[in-house]
Amino acid sequence: MPNILFAARSESWDEYETPLNAALDATGLPYTLGTDIAPEQVDYIVYAPNSDVQDFTPFTRLKAVLNLWAGVEDVVGNSTLTVPLARMVDEDGLTQGMVEWVTGHTLRHHLGMDAHIVNPDRAWDTTPPPLSADRPVTILGLGTLGQACAHALTALGFPVSGWSRSAKNLPGITTYAGDDGLHDALRDAQIVILLLPDTAATANVINAGTLAVMAPGAMILNPGRGPLIDDDALLAALDSGQISHATLDVFRTEPLPDDHTYWTHPKVTVTPHIASTTRPETAARVIADNIRRAEDGTPLQHVVDRNAGY
Structure with missing residues (x-):
């Protein structure tokens, strides 16, 4: 027993x-x-x-x-x-929760919902968002969570690329692997989703070099691990406009310190490590x-x- x-x-x-x-x-x-x-x-x-x-x-x-x-x-x-x-x-709990968070925030950024929810000037901008087919998404990390999110976004019509440390073959998803494939996976991506584990090989995978190859005005979602991002490089890219917004659920120090720049930066959304549990x-x-x-x-x-x- x-x-x-x-x-x-x-x-x-x-x-x-x-x-x-x-x-x-x-x-x-x-x-x-x-x-x-x-x-x-x-x-x-x-x-x-x-x-x-x-x-x-x-x-x-x-x-x-x-x-x-x-x-x-x-x-x-x-x-x-x-x-x-x-x-x-x-799959029934943690994975499903992650799919829902990622899908929700991807659609939020894709549709430009923030400008409609917070609109103090009552701007009447009738410019429609692009359709999902015209919004390239890249997911870094193709484990259980990454694959589930990739399939969900593909079902909504987004062209999805994925990158992992080792090669993967996923129907309907363009896959890249290894150090040589990272920039190719990120090139011209408009939404980048981080679902990598926290290892020595993945630390600061989002840095000045990788941020530069994304599409101008790209958006980043990080429900993975805080150390995946070089925070100084991300803040610089947000200030320059290379990255238009970052929605971050995980951080190097949690809870996120009260005086951290992310709390007050106009192009950052902080969520309190709730993407999935x-x-x-x-x-x-x-x-x-x-x-x-x-x-x-x-x-x-x-x-x-x-x-x-x-």
Whole structure:
């Protein structure tokens, strides 16, 4: 009978206890689930990287760590973690939430909604926006979230290009890969969406050089990770007009400091890291299914590549 330790902030246990028990019950496995299990008795850890568990050495019979978050940058380099680490991939919750945020803000910028919502001069500008077919979109990052967003925007008629560290082949989407393909993917893009993981290879992927190859007046959406953007370079591009607006959901420091320029910049929209989040009901089913797979001797899903960092 597996013993499952829930290791996250105490308020998270209140949200997850009932959904996790329901999802585990549905597997038919006998189990013990709790927040206070002796380390040497723990088989699985349902884990948030901001929990008190940072040293995995005492967990001598541990089989796997099941991350509650999509991002693993705060745990993947932990040298005491030697068992498989699975990241959260939840199509019904986290992925769907990201698709909705990205689609909503893409349409907002595409249609020019801000000028209609805030119009103190009562300007009566009847110039229509272009149709989606005339608005090139580039997505940096073609993992689960990037692919889902790419397919959703393609269905709305946007010509979508995507870039990833390794080559991908996605029907209906023009794909680029590697360092050589980054500028090609961004060239003439009018809306750029960042959905890359936070790794040494992706830090400051949006910089003075990559900003310069986008279409003049391009718009940027970042629901991915704060360190993807060189903040000084982005602010300079906003001030020059090369970038007309940036909608940012993630930042190097969170919450975003009160005195940060992004708060008051007229061409920046700040959202408080709400693009998508783990939903307990759907995430619990992902966790329970992975534990069932491990107990059945089936390979875990969504195992992190420690070398790649995601």
